[in-house]
Amino acid sequence: MFEAVLLTVITAATPLLIAALGELVVERSGVLNLGVEGMMIMGAVVGFAIANLTGSGALGVIAAIGAGMAMSALFGFLVLVLVANQVATGLALTILGLGLSGMIGEAFIGVPGLRLPELYIPGLSDIPFIGPVFFQQDAIVYLGFALVIAVTYVLFRTRAGLILRSVGDNHGSAHALGYSVIKIRFMAVLFGGACAGLAGAYMSLAYTPQWVENMTAGRGWIALALVVFASWLPLRVVIGAYLFGAVSVLNLHAQALGLGIPSQFLSSLPYIATIAVLVLISANRRLTLVNTPACLGKPFVPDR
Amino acid sequence: MEQQNRSEKDTLLDARGLTKRFGDILANDTVDIRLNKGEIHALLGENGAGKSTLVKMFYGSLEPDAGEIWWDGRRVDIGNPAAARDLGIGMVFQHFSLFEALTVVENIALALPKPGNMRDLAARIAEVSKDYGLPLNPADIVADLPVGIRQRIEIVRCLLQEPRLIIMDEPTSVLTPQEADQLFLTLQRLASEGCAVLYISHRLEEVQRICHHATILRHGKVVDECDPAQETAASLASKMVGAEVIAVNAAKKTEVGAERLVLKSLSAKASTPFATALTNISLELKAGEVVAIAGVAGNGQGELFDAVSGEMPVAPDMIALDGKPCGSKSVTWRRKQNAAFVPEERLGHGAVPGMKLSENIVLTRHSTGDSLVGNGFVSERQAGELEQRIKQKYDVRMSHDDPEARSLSGGNLQKFVVGRELDRRPGVLVVNQPTWGVDAGAAALIRQALIDLARSGSAVLVISQDLDEIFEIADRIAVISRGHLSDAEPAAGMTRERVGLLMAGGAEAQGEVA
Structure with a gap:
């Protein structure tokens, strides 16, 4: 029983983890992309469609990443090149993604899906309890963990990461030192789009292998909240993602066990938890302020 | 114009006819300025006279609309700050050029083309900063440091680039008089080592004290050059403003009340x-x-x-x-x-x-x-x-x-x-x-x-x-x-x-x- 619960927690947490990691990198560069939900749902529908048409899960995943990046490129062009308002553009991106995905996905409603294979690692996968939980997962779960390590390493141990953080902290100074603020931010935005697309693919190819309209169901928004929850630190994103994953799984199990709690209340639990955690986090202002990218959401126009 | 004792062969940077226009405003109008090796050169002018515009063109963050910059006898285009740093031009900014959320060593690494390993760089920072009497702790986060120390970071950052010209934009506006004295010692040492310093300041007393030569801008044009030591603060001020500056009359206070x-x-x-x-x-x-x-x-x-x-x-x-x-x-x-x-x-x-x-x-x-x-x-x-x-x-x-x-x-x-x-x-x-x-x-x-x-x-x-x-x-x-x-x-x-x-x-x- 516990093993099964843990397995479902991992599956519930993975899309949150990946999407939030991408958004964390975007926000560290000083850009606020509220369109995570829209990029994610586009990843879900394109991933499902391509996997279904080609019969290849891998192609589906790659197409989903491409779809997320295409959406983020549109966002990046609007807010970085044309200096449009980031909040409004991000909201518009979400609305666009939800609408467009519904249109693309119409043909795929009710079509049986394709599930990404679980990778079997000889030896490790046979360990009782640990094996099934940690070493019989699909590739995206492993990729999620690899991303946590990679993002942490790049952000805090490499020059590229230092430059990215400097652009988010003070774009004026970074420009004065000769760094191309717009180019660096564009790359970060594309990475965020790729992650959101991948998270979307996980939804439609592993979590529930089918296409249902609006199937991301607000997970993009939770991913956004997670970034703040984690005070822009990748390792805390892991904690947050698993916390939120656990709350949503608890919801399912509570319903299955027939507890006398209205399912609507249980469905709203992750969102209530988001609000509660945001309130708690903002009480510690020093922690939040020191890690918050100071230029977050501020438009940059070079004075040339 | 007082030029006789400044030898042409010591010229490091020679700008000829630099012009920069922002919309209707001519920020720099055919500016000529010559900086010598080992010279602390003051750039004076009122707000909006075009000082910042001029130095930004030297540092590659603005492109001149017309004019030429000659560096060490050769014509150069300084397209971006990295090109300026490659030539050996360093700049200490007036405000806000540090990253508050980052450490001292990270801030400095960002300005160096090849910072190498962070631990070695930290050791070098500690050494150079101590050598110049500007001690720094490389692991400190900038947000926690007072303004005087922040300026030290900027200066040490410049020094590590082994510059041949350092541009300083109002460096003493945030310093105590004692900190300013320490800065002047550092500048004098740099000048004695052959480095040129372009020094922007509103404080005419300090310009008279440390600068060898001054160029005065008004409304984007060079209006005068002089040896500040031969001038008084009042005569420098009137050259900048173009008219006598009225003295404030602080009539003795009569009587304090409640x-x-x-x-x-x-x-x-x-x-x-x-x-x-x-x-x-x-x-x-x-x-x-x-x-x-x-x-x-x-x-x-x-x-x-x-x-x-x-x-x-x-x-x-x-x-x-x-x-x-x-x-x-x-x-x-x-x-x-x-x-x-x-x-x-x-x-x-x-x-x-x-x-x-x-x-x-x-x-x-x-x-x-x-x-x-x-x-x-x-x-x-x-x-x-x-x-x-x-x-x-x-x-x-x-x-x-x-x-x-x-x-x-x-x-x-x-x-x-x-x-x-x-x-x-x-x-x-x-x-x-x-x-x-x-x-x-x-x-x-x-x-x-x-x-x-x-x-x-x-x-x-x-x-x-x-x-x-x-x-x-x-x-x-x-x-x-x-x-x-x-x-x-x-x-x-x-x-x-x-x-x-x-x-x-x-x-x-x-x-x-x-």
Whole structure:
């Protein structure tokens, strides 16, 4: 029983983890992309469609990443090149993604899906309890963990990461030192789009292998909240993602066990938890302020 | 032009006919300037004379529209800051070029093309900074460091690039006199090693003290070159302004009257990690006098202003206006008590950028008996008349009538926000940095108006980082350091050295004893 619960927690947490990691990198560069939900749902529908048409899960995943990046490129062009308002553009991106995905996905409603294979690692996968939980997962779960390590390493141990953080902290100074603020931010935005697309693919190819309209169901928004929850630190994103994953799984199990709690209340639990955690986090202002990218959401126009 | 003793063969940078245009404004008009090796070269001019534009072209952050730059006998195009650094041009910026959330070593690594391993770089920083008498701890986070240390980071960052020319934009505006002396020693050592220094400053005394040569800009043109040691501060100032600068007449104070503003053991916790806590501040401000608070930026000036103006409420007894406790009262309540406040940041805090001047007048004077608001409606006619009056009295220049606040130049907007409050003839006026970034002529006008207001029976509290200004207008001087305020002492008995010692922490020690 516990093993099964843990397995479902991992599956519930993975899309949150990946999407939030991408958004964390975007926000560290000083850009606020509220369109995570829209990029994610586009990843879900394109991933499902391509996997279904080609019969290849891998192609589906790659197409989903491409779809997320295409959406983020549109966002990046609007807010970085044309200096449009980031909040409004991000909201518009979400609305666009939800609408467009519904249109693309119409043909795929009710079509049986394709599930990404679980990778079997000889030896490790046979360990009782640990094996099934940690070493019989699909590739995206492993990729999620690899991303946590990679993002942490790049952000805090490499020059590229230092430059990215400097652009988010003070774009004026970074420009004065000769760094191309717009180019660096564009790359970060594309990475965020790729992650959101991948998270979307996980939804439609592993979590529930089918296409249902609006199937991301607000997970993009939770991913956004997670970034703040984690005070822009990748390792805390892991904690947050698993916390939120656990709350949503608890919801399912509570319903299955027939507890006398209205399912609507249980469905709203992750969102209530988001609000509660945001309130708690903002009480510690020093922690939040020191890690918050100071230029977050501020438009940059070079004075040339 | 005094050129004879500057040899051509020592030329490092030679700019010929540099021109840069922003829209209708010619920021630099065929500027010629020649910098020699081993020379500390002053670049002088009023605000808006084009100094920053010129050095930005040398540093590659702006492209000239016309003209040539010759570097060490060869024509160069400095397309971006990286190209400037490759040539050996380093720049110490006036403000905000550090990354507050990053450590000292990370900040420096960002400016170096090949920083190498962070641990080695940290060791090199510790070594070079100590060698030049500017010690730094490479692991400190910039947000936790005071302004003087932050400037050290910028200088050490420049030194590690092994520059041949260092450009310094108003480096001493944030330093105590003692820190400035240390900086001058460093500059003199660099010059003796053959490095050229281009030095921008408004402080003519220090230019006379350390610079070998000066180029003076006015309205984007080079109007004169001279050896500053052969000039007086007054003659340099008149070359910059193009006319004699009127001296402020600080007619001896007649008689001080009743206490009008009293701060009693004012304390407040820091509201953010970057703010300063106020500790046990006491001050009595009497009718008829100007009291100035000196101090290096970021030592609690902003927090003190917020407490006095009512933006940050404190315990009721900590502040009294004309005998009435008001520590917890609103800004409007205090304004109705005939107090007026001018914050440091004029655009965004002192005035709403997107609103017309007349609307900005309504924002601070809606309940102070100017009949600007009647039955809940704003009287545009009254506001317009006030706007005209302030414009004429305080010489606010504008391109058309009643423009938006953001369209005014910094100096003109400062005249407006100070004039708006002075026009009320307030009983208590608190003003933070009254002439920050304002040219000599306008500064004299504002300072004179502050003195005149005090002499007419009001009490004036000036918070300033400009010691020249403080000694010019203050009757008594107090010094703020890390949120502690020293006793206000008569200006006649104060010296710069004493103020400097108090700035560097003496005020704190005194506050703790008291």
